[in-house]
Amino acid sequence: MSDPTVADTRRLNSKPQDLTDAYGPPSNFLEIDVYDPQTIGVGRNRFTTYEVRMRTNLPIFKLKDSVVRRRYSDFEWLKNELERDSKIVVPPLPGKALKRQLPFRGDEGIFEESFIEERRVGLEQFINRLAGHPLAQNERCLHMFLQDESIDRNYIPGKVRK
Amino acid sequence: MSFFSFGQSAEIDVVLTDAETRKKAEHKTEDGKKDKYFLFYDGETVAGKVNVTLKNPGKRLEHQGIKIEFVGQIELYYDRGNHHEFVSLVKDLARPGELTQSQTFDFEFTHVEKPYESYTGQNVKLRYFLRATVSRRLNDISKEMDIVVHTLSTYPELNSSIKMEVGIEDCLHIEFEYNKSKYHLKDVIVGKIYFLLVRIKIKHMEIDIIKRETTGTGPSVYHENDTIAKYEIMDGAPVRGESIPIRLFLAGYEMTPTMRDINKKFSVRYYLNLVLIDEEERRYFKQQEITIDCTRPFAIKGRIFMISVIDDLCH
Numbered sequence: 214m215s216d217p218t219v220a221d222t223r224r225l226n227s228k229p230q231d232l233t234d235a236y237g238p239p240s241n242f243l244e245i246d247v248y249d250p251q252t253i254g255v256g257r258n259r260f261t262t263y264e265v266r267m268r269t270n271l272p273i274f275k276l277k278d279s280v281v282r283r284r285y286s287d288f289e290w291l292k293n294e295l296e297r298d299s300k301i302v303v304p305p306l307p308g309k310a311l312k313r314q315l316p317f318r319g320d321e322g323i324f325e326e327s328f329i330e331e332r333r334v335g336l337e338q339f340i341n342r343l344a345g346h347p348l349a350q351n352e353r354c355l356h357m358f359l360q361d362e363s364i365d366r367n368y369i370p371g372k373v374r375k
Numbered sequence: 376m377s378f379f380s381f382g383q384s385a386e387i388d389v390v391l392t393d394a395e396t397r398k399k400a401e402h403k404t405e406d407g408k409k410d411k412y413f414l415f416y417d418g419e420t421v422a423g424k425v426n427v428t429l430k431n432p433g434k435r436l437e438h439q440g441i442k443i444e445f446v447g448q449i450e451l452y453y454d455r456g457n458h459h460e461f462v463s464l465v466k467d468l469a470r471p472g473e474l475t476q477s478q479t480f481d482f483e484f485t486h487v488e489k490p491y492e493s494y495t496g497q498n499v500k501l502r503y504f505l506r507a508t509v510s511r512r513l514n515d516i517s518k519e520m521d522i523v524v525h526t527l528s529t530y531p532e533l534n535s536s537i538k539m540e541v542g543i544e545d546c547l548h549i550e551f552e553y554n555k556s557k558y559h560l561k562d563v564i565v566g567k568i569y570f571l572l573v574r575i576k577i578k579h580m581e582i583d584i585i586k587r588e589t590t591g592t593g594p595s596v597y598h599e600n601d602t603i604a605k606y607e608i609m610d611g612a613p614v615r616g617e618s619i620p621i622r623l624f625l626a627g628y629e630m631t632p633t634m635r636d637i638n639k640k641f642s643v644r645y646y647l648n649l650v651l652i653d654e655e656e657r658r659y660f661k662q663q664e665i666t667i668d669c670t671r672p673f674a675i676k677g678r679i680f681m682i683s684v685i686d687d688l689c690h
Binding site for chain 1: 546562566617618620
């Protein structure tokens, strides 16, 4: 009979782990790359798009590997949709850079290479943080942003049901 | 508080009969310091002497009566005017008259009920004290002596483990288990967290002990939460099938027993908060109440002797 004055600190029994679980790929793989900025158009009607590539094994995403092209205003649209429809605190986007869009600048403004790179990094951080959020993963707008070829701004907002 | 050099005044002193043999226990004061006080249990007799020492020997002390009280009361810090006395005993030591010399009076409060444990908290205090008073026309002379009361459960009780499966659907499922639901102050929480499904990127996991002091009733209820302990139990990303052990020694933390709805005035409850933090600092948590008391699963042979052994183990 163990001494009642000294507590029993032995570990509780637990099931041994299955080797396929231990050595298999984890079920939480999610990586999104924002890369290959391309400036499209001429003169005052130019804008920059970025390639957004998602690789995942989360079952909530229909495609396990998807590639789309998105511009800054698409990211803004996504942020606004989620701020309106979901209860999550949406991570911040890199800045709008309105000053860079004013005339009489010495440089290329928003098409300056260093600025585009800074923006690219910010957008990549933004979308990775967002897509990993379990509540954001339930929103139709996130799936449309990541996996539909183009964003239908007249879509019906809602939750994704398995 | 006498501004006049004429007139008589006196000093009062309360001394317990068993002052030499009675144990003292440490107890936190309102300003956070720790002091030692005589330790009593429910049902014990409180006996001693009240020494009234005249300041100016030779002068008489007129008084309206000398008495000693044993008081157990609950003080809410935001309502200092209304102390709630749940034990109030009085012994008259002298009828109105005069003292010509310093005198000692014996007193005994037999088998006094002390239903609750002494407690000093953030918004409420439960204390027991002796108060000797020499009543006078203009101002009374009185002296208080605080004592500390510890409570013990003497009956072995069922102490089942806590085991539960919780999670976020399709995202994170865990099964947590704690070996007991009632712990004593020097106990060890032994448990485990078993991961059934992990679809988020977990960075680490910790277990917190939260003390919640609730005061007031009805519309004016105050909750004071205090995180007593934060203990990291896992660093890194777990996968399905992994089991993380928990071993948390309570003796290292300042805790009091769980107090439920004491005299309908306040409660002190403890919760284990299991917190998982993912790579984006998002927190997922599950709170579970545990009971802290002095339940010990062995038989009591001689009540007075065993109680002090149990108390040492518990407090």
